[in-house]
Amino acid sequence: MHHFRYHGDELFCEGVSIETLARRHGTPLYVYSQQTLTDNFRRLDEAWAGVRHLPCYAVKANSNLAILRLMADLGSGFDVVSGGELLRVLAAGGPADRCVFAGVAKTEEEIVTALRAGIHCFNVESEQELERIDRLAGDLGCVAPVAIRVNPDVEAHTHAKITTGTYENKFGIPFDQVEELYARAARRRNLWLRGVQMHIGSQLTRVQPFEDAVRKVAPLVQRLKDRYGLEFFDIGGGLGIVYEEALASGDPAWWQTPRGRRMLTPELHAARLVPILKPLGLRVLLEPGRFITGNAGILVTRVEYIKKTGRKTFVIVDAAMTELIRPAFYDAHHEIVPVRRSKAAMVECDVVGGVCESGDYFCKDRPLPLPRPGDLLAILSAGAYGSAMGSNYNTRPLAAEALVHKNRSALIRQRQPVEAIWQWERPAPWQR
Numbered sequence: 001m002h003h004f005r006y007h008g009d010e011l012f013c014e015g016v017s018i019e020t021l022a023r024r025h026g027t028p029l030y031v032y033s034q035q036t037l038t039d040n041f042r043r044l045d046e047a048w049a050g051v052r053h054l055p056c057y058a059v060k061a062n063s064n065l066a067i068l069r070l071m072a073d074l075g076s077g078f079d080v081v082s083g084g085e086l087l088r089v090l091a092a093g094g095p096a097d098r099c100v101f102a103g104v105a106k107t108e109e110e111i112v113t114a115l116r117a118g119i120h121c122f123n124v125e126s127e128q129e130l131e132r133i134d135r136l137a138g139d140l141g142c143v144a145p146v147a148i149r150v151n152p153d154v155e156a157h158t159h160a161k162i163t164t165g166t167y168e169n170k171f172g173i174p175f176d177q178v179e180e181l182y183a184r185a186a187r188r189r190n191l192w193l194r195g196v197q198m199h200i201g202s203q204l205t206r207v208q209p210f211e212d213a214v215r216k217v218a219p220l221v222q223r224l225k226d227r228y229g230l231e232f233f234d235i236g237g238g239l240g241i242v243y244e245e246a247l248a249s250g251d252p253a254w255w256q257t258p259r260g261r262r263m264l265t266p267e268l269h270a271a272r273l274v275p276i277l278k279p280l281g282l283r284v285l286l287e288p289g290r291f292i293t294g295n296a297g298i299l300v301t302r303v304e305y306i307k308k309t310g311r312k313t314f315v316i317v318d319a320a321m322t323e324l325i326r327p328a329f330y331d332a333h334h335e336i337v338p339v340r341r342s343k344a345a346m347v348e349c350d351v352v353g354g355v356c357e358s359g360d361y362f363c364k365d366r367p368l369p370l371p372r373p374g375d376l377l378a379i380l381s382a383g384a385y386g387s388a389m390g391s392n393y394n395t396r397p398l399a400a401e402a403l404v405h406k407n408r409s410a411l412i413r414q415r416q417p418v419e420a421i422w423q424w425e426r427p428a429p430w431q432r
């Protein structure tokens, strides 16, 4: 469910018209709904009420400070994957002791930053990393809280680029090596074995892979808990969202349709996993990213040109893969709707950006009411892995971002000034 709706023929985010926002802030523009973000967080949190738990919002999905502040206000923890993300959470007023730090390549500097900040836990991905954390904690005279990331070797049945829990992937410690590694870790002086972590993949739309992974790992977690007195089991993120019928899924009635009923909801996810997890007597950590922000954001773009080539109709817009790379990178489907509905004839269109790459498209051969230059389009379900994966390729400034709360809106990131892109570059001295 979300709060992007037509009132008459005009698309709104909560009580604010998208056209007004585009006029005020220009395009390309990300627009987020605070109510949707809040509802998504609370819905997930309530679904897990049957067991002690802490949702740790996956910052990588959308790391805007205003969104992090909102999550902190809602009581969320944070899953960070770099020193930069940790510093962002702190800058937004988030608590360090609710941050878990994942990632296969943590540098010494990042580990020291996290130790000094006093994070909840490092989710450790290799034995060498464990040694490094132990040594650096020793140098600082502190004890480092750690969990080992288990790779359960379970197929997540999602896109290959976002599957993480099989032995084909670089993540975690192979299931059958985990017990040994805990034993070795327990002999180190500066480590505090605090939990176990896993994450099998992203955009999962079936509960079965989650269940398979949790069932497989739970007995191991029980043994480790008995031996080392662990506190938590972090089962990662991955809950999928609706992309194909994104607009319709904003309506509660859609969830009663055959398609809606087949979607994975947080209620179903929790209902199937809590019975397996509860007997462990551990706090359950969750790392939802996409579920929180995905359908809470849209990318608003203006049509620059229409080009008909005989074979294709290209709708050329001012957003590009630099703002939203998911279609180019994963062939991901994002629904595209006009910001003002018209009676225009439906035409099969390729909506494309202006970046010099043939892969720079938002959709191919999709029937859309043919827009005119100057019209606004909304690319839906863009709140997760949209802005966060933005880049400056082709020296394109990072897009502006606005947050809507009821009838109010605020610019939560100004459009990057173009000079800022080369701010840290300079000619070599011999070129002067």
Ligand code: LLP
Residues within 6 Å of the ligand: 058, 061, 079, 102, 162, 164, 199, 201, 202, 203, 236, 237, 238, 239, 287, 288, 289, 290, 291, 326, 330, 384, 385
């Ligand atoms: N925890 C860990 C350890 C992760 O690696 C991820 C995502 C999450 C949690 C959050 O997963 P979520 O709940 O958002 O599915 N850029 C891709 C997604 C990459 C996901 C990477 N890891 C996309 O646009 O689909």
